[in-house]
Amino acid sequence: MADDVSTPKFEDALAELEGVVRRLEQGELPLEDSLAAFERGIVLVRLLSERLTQVEQRVEVLLRTEGGKLSVRPLDDEE
Amino acid sequence: MPAPRAPRVLTVTQLARRIKEALDTGFGALWVSGEISNWKHAASGHLYFTLKDDESQLDAVMFRTRARGLVFDPGNGMEVVVAARPSLYTGGGKLQLYVDTMEPLGVGALQRAFEQLKERLAAEGLFAAERKRPLPRFPRTIGLVTAREGAAIHDMLTTLGRRWPLARVVVRPVRVQGDGAAAEVAAGIADLNRLGGVDVLVVGRGGGSLEDLWAFNEEVVTRAIAASTIPVVSAVGHEVDFTIADFVADLRAPTPTAAAELVAPAWSDVAAHVSRDEAALRTALSRRMALARERLARLERALGDPRRRVEQVAQRVDELSLRVRRGVARRLSWEQREVAALAGRLERVGPAARVARARERLDVAAERLRRAIDVRVRHQRAALQAATGRLDALSPLACLARGYAIARVGDATGPVVRDAAALAPGDLLFLAFAAGTARARVEHTEP
Numbered sequence: 241m242a243d244d245v246s247t248p249k250f251e252d253a254l255a256e257l258e259g260v261v262r263r264l265e266q267g268e269l270p271l272e273d274s275l276a277a278f279e280r281g282i283v284l285v286r287l288l289s290e291r292l293t294q295v296e297q298r299v300e301v302l303l304r305t306e307g308g309k310l311s312v313r314p315l316d317d318e319e
Numbered sequence: 320m321p322a323p324r325a326p327r328v329l330t331v332t333q334l335a336r337r338i339k340e341a342l343d344t345g346f347g348a349l350w351v352s353g354e355i356s357n358w359k360h361a362a363s364g365h366l367y368f369t370l371k372d373d374e375s376q377l378d379a380v381m382f383r384t385r386a387r388g389l390v391f392d393p394g395n396g397m398e399v400v401v402a403a404r405p406s407l408y409t410g411g412g413k414l415q416l417y418v419d420t421m422e423p424l425g426v427g428a429l430q431r432a433f434e435q436l437k438e439r440l441a442a443e444g445l446f447a448a449e450r451k452r453p454l455p456r457f458p459r460t461i462g463l464v465t466a467r468e469g470a471a472i473h474d475m476l477t478t479l480g481r482r483w484p485l486a487r488v489v490v491r492p493v494r495v496q497g498d499g500a501a502a503e504v505a506a507g508i509a510d511l512n513r514l515g516g517v518d519v520l521v522v523g524r525g526g527g528s529l530e531d532l533w534a535f536n537e538e539v540v541t542r543a544i545a546a547s548t549i550p551v552v553s554a555v556g557h558e559v560d561f562t563i564a565d566f567v568a569d570l571r572a573p574t575p576t577a578a579a580e581l582v583a584p585a586w587s588d589v590a591a592h593v594s595r596d597e598a599a600l601r602t603a604l605s606r607r608m609a610l611a612r613e614r615l616a617r618l619e620r621a622l623g624d625p626r627r628r629v630e631q632v633a634q635r636v637d638e639l640s641l642r643v644r645r646g647v648a649r650r651l652s653w654e655q656r657e658v659a660a661l662a663g664r665l666e667r668v669g670p671a672a673r674v675a676r677a678r679e680r681l682d683v684a685a686e687r688l689r690r691a692i693d694v695r696v697r698h699q700r701a702a703l704q705a706a707t708g709r710l711d712a713l714s715p716l717a718c719l720a721r722g723y724a725i726a727r728v729g730d731a732t733g734p735v736v737r738d739a740a741a742l743a744p745g746d747l748l749f750l751a752f753a754a755g756t757a758r759a760r761v762e763h764t765e766p
Contacts, residue, residue, distance in 0.1 A: 271607065275604070281600040285597040291485055298486075300487065300489045301490050310513060312489060
């Protein structure tokens with residue numbers, strides 16, 4: 241999936257968000273960096289929240305064709 | 320007329336090949352059960368034995384590469400089930416069973432095989448704790464290797480859909496029991512590894528008897544799990560059942576539902592976490608802002624109100640200018656003093672000074688002179704007085720007082736008569752007494 245490559249992993253994004261929060265909470269960032277960190281954090285929160293609202297479960301079936309090739313199809317139109 | 324066809328003569332090899340072909344295409348792989356006899360473990364590692372039952376027997380060979388997969392130690396008299404292809408060993412003119420896998424027959428034997436395989440794999444280190452990989456916290460793609468139908472897949476899809484619907488689930492349907500199940504499970508694990516992008520695998524099935532679960536005790540499955548580059552959660556049967564797959568998997572779940580819970584976080588927990596992070600972010604920023612504002616205020620205070628500052632500066636300017644003026648004035652008066660001093664000095668050395676000094680000297684001299692004169696005068700006066708006294712004593716007047724008279728010839732200015740001889744009767748005499756004068760005439764003279 242293309243978006244899996246271009247968008248950060250959920251785990252990475254959450255880890256980054258936690259890092260941003262930690263850095264901000266330590267209060268050692270210069271003010272401008274704080275604002276930048278905050279904006280980055282909010283972007284991550286939005287991204288993560290969007291991901292979390294994509295609640296439609298996708299189930300696929302991995303099948304092996306005659307030639308040994310793998311093919312993935314939605315579970316329901318398997319046959 | 321066509322020549323009569325000579326009967327086709329085959330070489331032995333040709334025939335042997337035909338028989339072999341017929342056997343190979345006619346039978347393929349099949350499962351055969353029987354008792355082992357003539358057991359021979361060759362130095363090459365190949366296993367040669369006879370598989371027999373009450374009436375028949377067939378030679379069998381299990382090559383070293385296949386024999387390595389054995390999960391138990393076969394031996395004479397042991398009842399086994401083999402997966403084998405009957406074929407002709409052309410070199411020996413022998414019909415042989417080429418054995419791919421061999422399993423002991425019966426539950427007791429299965430149990431023994433289980434223990435044997437477990438021991439062997441444990442000795443290899445496949446169950447080592449340090450081999451266990453952590454599961455991704457937030458899998459984007461979850462692979463399931465399980466039966467297409469049944470409670471296990473239903474439970475897993477339901478649980479995953481409820482907890483972590485974000486993930487894409489790829490199911491690799493496999494047979495989970497019976498002949499070839501182990502190979503299918505192993506192939507399924509390999510296929511999901513090949514597919515790419517799968518973050519975690521669940522390999523499993525619902526509970527069952529030891530025989531039902533047997534595929535998950537087979538080495539091929541165990542090896543496939545160990546070889547998987549994707550972390551694997553085993554989910555075989557119910558809690559009491561352990562399989563070899565459970566030991567080699569990165570994490571063992573007692574049931575398929577539990578496996579789904581282990582591989583996927585709860586959506587609601589994560590959402591709460593994210594919103595907690597967001598709140599923390601806002602709090603931290605506002606704290607940071609408050610800090611900055613406080614600091615600014617502090618600096619402002621330190622800097623002071625600009626008007627006050629201006630006033631202060633103005634005041635300071637006033638002070639300074641005052642000081643400057645004072646300084647100038649002081650300097651002026653100092654200079655004045657200096658001029659005065661200089662003037663004084665000048666005066667002292669100038670003509671006026673000299674005049675004054677001369678006058679002073681003159682005064683002094685005059686004084687001294689006056690004093691000297693005074694002394695002299697007093698002295699003279701005293702001398703005079705003394706002289707006067709003496710004079711008094713000698714004064715004719717004193718004689719006169721005692722009754723003497725001064726006789727002068729003629730008048731008062733005439734010569735004093737000291738010798739009567741100088742006189743001739745009739746001469747006029749002037750007589751001076753102590754008191755008054757008289758005029759007289761000489762009557763007589765006597766010597």
